[in-house]
Amino acid sequence: MSKFEDLTTAVAVRAQGAAARAHDRLRRFRDDESGMEIIAVVIILVIVVLLAVAFRNQLGTFFTDLWSTITGSTGDLTQDF
Numbered sequence: 001m002s003k004f005e006d007l008t009t010a011v012a013v014r015a016q017g018a019a020a021r022a023h024d025r026l027r028r029f030r031d032d033e034s035g036m037e038i039i040a041v042v043i044i045l046v047i048v049v050l051l052a053v054a055f056r057n058q059l060g061t062f063f064t065d066l067w068s069t070i071t072g073s074t075g076d077l078t079q080d081f
Contacts, residue, residue: 052059
């Protein structure tokens with residue numbers, strides 16, 4: 001074999017190794033599910049915030065009535081004792 005053929009073979013072997021490593025990294029990245037829990041929590045929080053914004057008037061009335069029931073008063077909550 002000539003020096004050119006040796007060099008060509010060496011480059012081809014290195015390229016195959018690099019391609020195999022890149023393929024393995026892509027496969028591991030595709031199969032990795034380590035961040036799925038975080039994504040699920042973020043989606044749930046977004047839904048809760050959107051519902052709170054959509055029903056803010058009803059929630060405000062609900063919590064005001066609830067506070068009035070707990071304290072036993074229907075007047076101003078900032079009154080002095």
